[in-house]
Amino acid sequence: MKKRIWFIVLISCLLCGCIRKDMTSDSQLMDSRDVDSTEENENAKEDVAEQWEKGYDLPIDEPERKEAEDECKMILELISDIYTQADKGEAVNTVLDDKTIYKMQDRIKEKGYPVTTMKAYAAMENYKRVEAFLKNCQDEKAGSVVLYELHSDGGIGRDKFIFDGKDMYLISACATWNTNDTYGMSYISYAMIKEWKYTEKGWFGYELCVPEPPEVTEIVDGSCLVRIKPMTKEQREMSERCVQGLGYQGNNLLCSN
Known part of the structure; x- marks a missing residue:
């Protein structure tokens, strides 16, 4: 009887030892996973912080991304009938005539949205x-x-x-038409504006944060100039006569002594 009792006690001790060993191994494995996860989170936070310091390719919150996509879709749906009926020619790259572009602009203007075109001396509608x-x-x-x-x-x-009261940022998105008159997002980006100025004459100039050497081998130009306040007819005619012919990138004739 005593031998049987001692045998049972011995088996119980061995089982307890195995269970404790398994529990210790599982605990060590969980601790290792926790450490790896913590390190990954810390590295991710450091990468995000570094990107915010650079000021370009900033992470876009999902609500902002969805808002940009929804609003681009809404605008294209607003002008879809004009685009569908427009003469697109036979070229691979569609270029619409001025009349069609201005018709689209008027449609968007009617909804109260600020809108401009890429045409030279284009007037911005709802610029105020x-x-x-x-x-x-x-x-x-x-x-x-x-x-x-x-x-x-x-x-x-x-x-x-x-504008957050100190710094200005730009979320830029683009939506394009496909060959079957459907549309989709081309890109969306988020960047900090390094410096900006709005002049009394109605020009809004700004420079975006962009990659710089040695990160890139070529200079990236992040500057942009937008005409906010429409020119008068006289101003436009004078500019076309005296400035337009010289106004290509890299020409410093008008800023040289």
Whole structure:
């Protein structure tokens, strides 16, 4: 009887030892996984912080991304009948005539959205909303505004300028038409504006944060100039006569002594 009892006790001890060993191994494995997960999270946070410091290719929140996609879709649906009926020619790359582009612009204008085109000396419609935003920025008042730009192929660009009271950011998106008259997003990006200025004459100039050497081998130009306040007929005619012929990139004739 005593031998049987001792045998049972011995078996129980061995089983307990195995269970404790398995529990210890599982615990060590879980601890190792926790350490790996923590390191991955820390590395991810460092990468995000580094990207914010660079100021370009910033992470876009899902609500902002969805808003950009939904609004681009809404604008293209608004002008879809004009695009469908337009003469697109036989070329691979569609280029719509000025009459069609301006017809699209009028349709968007009617809805109250600020909109411009890529045509030379194009007048921005509903520009006062953008101008009010920029003047508030000059007074360090936070806010945002969305500006649409019609492209020559009938696609739409959407620029959302955001000012937090100190710094300005740009969420830029583009939607284009496919060959079967459907549409889709071409790109969406988020960047900090390094510096900006709005002049009394109605020019909005800004420079985006972009990759710089040695990260890239070629200089990336992040500067942009947008005409907010429409020119008068006289101003436009004078500019076309005296400036347009010289106004190509890289020409410093008008800023040289």
